[in-house]
Amino acid sequence: MMNLSGKKIAVLGCGRSGVAAARLALARGAAEVCIFDANPAATCSEPGTGFVPGATEEHARTYAADLVILSPGIEGDIPWTLAFTAHGAPLIGETELAWHYYGGRIIAITGTNGKTTTTALLEHVLTAAGKTAKACGNYGYPLSEVALMEPQPEFAVLEVSSFQMETIIDFCPEVAIWLNFAPDHMDRYTKVEDYFNAKLRIFENMRADQLAIVREGEELPGITPRRVGFSSVVTTGQLYFENGAICENGQVLTPLRGTALEQAHNAENAMATTLACRAVGLDDAVITAAIRSFCPPGHRCETVAEMDGILWLNDSKSTNLHSTEAAVRSQTRPIILLAGGKDKGLDYAAINPMLQEKARACIVFGQIADQLEQTFAPVCRVIKVTTVAEAVEAAHKVAQRGDVVLFSPGTSSFDQFTGYVQRGECFRNAVKNTLHL
Numbered sequence: 348m349m350n351l352s353g354k355k356i357a358v359l360g361c362g363r364s365g366v367a368a369a370r371l372a373l374a375r376g377a378a379e380v381c382i383f384d385a386n387p388a389a390t391c392s393e394p395g396t397g398f399v400p401g402a403t404e405e406h407a408r409t410y411a412a413d414l415v416i417l418s419p420g421i422e423g424d425i426p427w428t429l430a431f432t433a434h435g436a437p438l439i440g441e442t443e444l445a446w447h448y449y450g451g452r453i454i455a456i457t458g459t460n461g462k463t464t465t466t467a468l469l470e471h472v473l474t475a476a477g478k479t480a481k482a483c484g485n486y487g488y489p490l491s492e493v494a495l496m497e498p499q500p501e502f503a504v505l506e507v508s509s510f511q512m513e514t515i516i517d518f519c520p521e522v523a524i525w526l527n528f529a530p531d532h533m534d535r536y537t538k539v540e541d542y543f544n545a546k547l548r549i550f551e552n553m554r555a556d557q558l559a560i561v562r563e564g565e566e567l568p569g570i571t572p573r574r575v576g577f578s579s580v581v582t583t584g585q586l587y588f589e590n591g592a593i594c595e596n597g598q599v600l601t602p603l604r605g606t607a608l609e610q611a612h613n614a615e616n617a618m619a620t621t622l623a624c625r626a627v628g629l630d631d632a633v634i635t636a637a638i639r640s641f642c643p644p645g646h647r648c649e650t651v652a653e654m655d656g657i658l659w660l661n662d663s664k665s666t667n668l669h670s671t672e673a674a675v676r677s678q679t680r681p682i683i684l685l686a687g688g689k690d691k692g693l694d695y696a697a698i699n700p701m702l703q704e705k706a707r708a709c710i711v712f713g714q715i716a717d718q719l720e721q722t723f724a725p726v727c728r729v730i731k732v733t734t735v736a737e738a739v740e741a742a743h744k745v746a747q748r749g750d751v752v753l754f755s756p757g758t759s760s761f762d763q764f765t766g767y768v769q770r771g772e773c774f775r776n777a778v779k780n781t782l783h784l
Contacts, residue, residue: 349447352376357410357431359383360418361391361398367491368416368441369396374495375448381410385427404430412436416444419485419510440514442507445490447517454623455484455505457512457549458526458562460670462486464643465526465616466506468608472620473502475637476629480504484511486644502627509545519552522626524560524619525567529669560622562615577618579611586618593618601635607642607649610677646771648674648755651778656748659778662755663771668693671757675701682706682751685738687713688758688770695719695757699726708745710738714762734763735770739777 356377358369361384369380373395380396387401399406407430415431415438417423423438432438446453456465463486470487473480480502483493493503505520512518528543550559553572561567563578576584586595588611591604601617603609608617617638624634643649646663653659662674671686675698684706686695695718702709703726710730711719720731730741735754742752760770778784 349375349444351414353378354413355379355411356414356416357381357383357407357412357436358396358416358418359428359431360421361389361400362418362420364441364489364491365416365418366391366393367489367495368418368444369393371445371448371491371495372416381412383407383410383431403427407431408433414439416441417514419508423513437516438514439516440511442484442490442505442511443515443518445494446515446519449490449494449499449503451499451501451503452627453503453505453520454522454524454627455507455520455549456524456526456619457507457509457546458524459529459667460665460673461526461612461616462506462508463664464613464647465524465619466504467644468616468620468638468641469504469623471641472624472629472634472637473504473627475640476624476633478502482506484508507549509542512548513545515548515551517552519554520549520557522558522560522623523549523553523572524623525549525562525565526615526619527562527669527673528565529667529672558623558626560619560626562619575622577615577622579615579618584618586621588614588618593621600631601638603639606639608638610648610674612673612677613643613648646767648677651775652782652784654782654784656750657746658751659782660751660753660755661771661774661778662753663760663767663774665755665757666759666767667691668695668697668757671755672698672701674753674755675705678705678751678753680749680751681747682753683742683746684709685712685735685742685752685754685774686757687711687716687719687738688756688760689713689762690715690718691758693758695722699723702726707747707750708742710741710745712738713756713758713760715758735773736777736780739774739781743781 383399383402389400391398411434470482479500481500485506550570557572559572559574563576563584577586578584579588592599593601648662651659665671706727708728709723754774764770
């Protein structure tokens with residue numbers, strides 16, 4: 348356990364994670380805690396802590412902290428952050444701090460896509476089995492809030508991003524899930540390898556008697572924990588997906604047809620969950636029943652409507668190319684793909700072979716509409732519009748009975764929206780208005 352007694356602590360970032368870290372540090376004996384935020388308009392009213400909005404590098408050097416705790420949205424190697432460590436103070440993240448004070452069992456989940464669905468599903472299955480569990484980290488509660496709960500839950504189901512793994516030292520989960528990897532966040536990382544290596548740190552402190560649950564085909568060099576695999580594409584893993592069911596050794600384990608997880612990418616989330624729950628002692632029958640009753644968080648290939656033989660799916664959570672690729676791959680019917688948004692420097696030509704096979708049309712919108720039009724035009728019909736609402740109208744005109752209209756933007760939404768949730772709600776509303784629902 349980390350000794351904070353008498354320490355002077357700087358917390359960087361006044362969001363929920365930063366405030367939770369400050370609260371935890373005070374509760375565990377820190378002499379002084381001050382929250383710093385570079386935004387002059389930032390506000391914070393956490394009792395017992397100092398707060399400096401519009402904090403500068405001079406503020407950082409003057410404060411001379413003994414320990415610096417970083418919120419996950421702030422880069423650790425920029426001059427502003429480094430100024431807080433100028434006097435030799437160690438820099439850790441909120442996840443690392445909370446790990447020292449949480450006494451339960453941690454199942455950690457990382458991957459480019461599927462983390463939130465898997466985190467929510469794990470919490471659901473553990474709860475259905477009579478365990479106390481909290482989804483936390485990048486989804487749900489900050490881990491610091493879980494560490495402060497009385498009593499603490501038996502399980503922390505922890506979604507971790509590459510940003511959170513950049514600032515660990517001793518963090519070590521009991522079970523770690525690696526769902527997949529594909530280039531993303533290239534507006535933060537200069538090389539794909541830097542992004543990969545940050546995520547790979549989830550295994551850094553794990554022992555040989557602990558478990559890594561890894562999608563088949565993922566190359567993870569040098570990891571120590573025992574590895575078990577799953578896949579919706581090949582049958583070489585412990586669990587695989589065949590004829591709409593999770594299978595093992597030629598036998599059906601969990602039928603998924605008619606559930607919210609019946610598409611291939613969600614089947615992988617369910618397989619990873621099954622393996623993790625087995626590892627912590629749950630019975631297969633309990634796991635299967637809970638998986639079949641699960642309803643995923645919104646904006647993840649959720650059905651918005653089905654009318655005149657056309658299925659409308661909202662996958663607004665797709666904020667990178669790999670997510671859109673997974674959503675397209677999962678469809679067994681011809682698709683009308685709606686894609687576009689902010690330019691994140693990704694190469695969308697990688698999905699052209701799949702679009703040539705599956706897409707009858709692509710409707711592109713947003714900041715990268717011109718780029719997508721040029722990229723997709725050689726393989727399918729492309730319609731360029733400006734807004735999501737216009738994209739829905741265009742899809743309604745070209746969709747035919749038996750088609751899937753797949754809203755899977757493939758990038759972030761900040762050119763037109765506050766985030767993927769607002770974007771998804773815009774799509775839902777546009778579909779309902781267009782179909783007069």
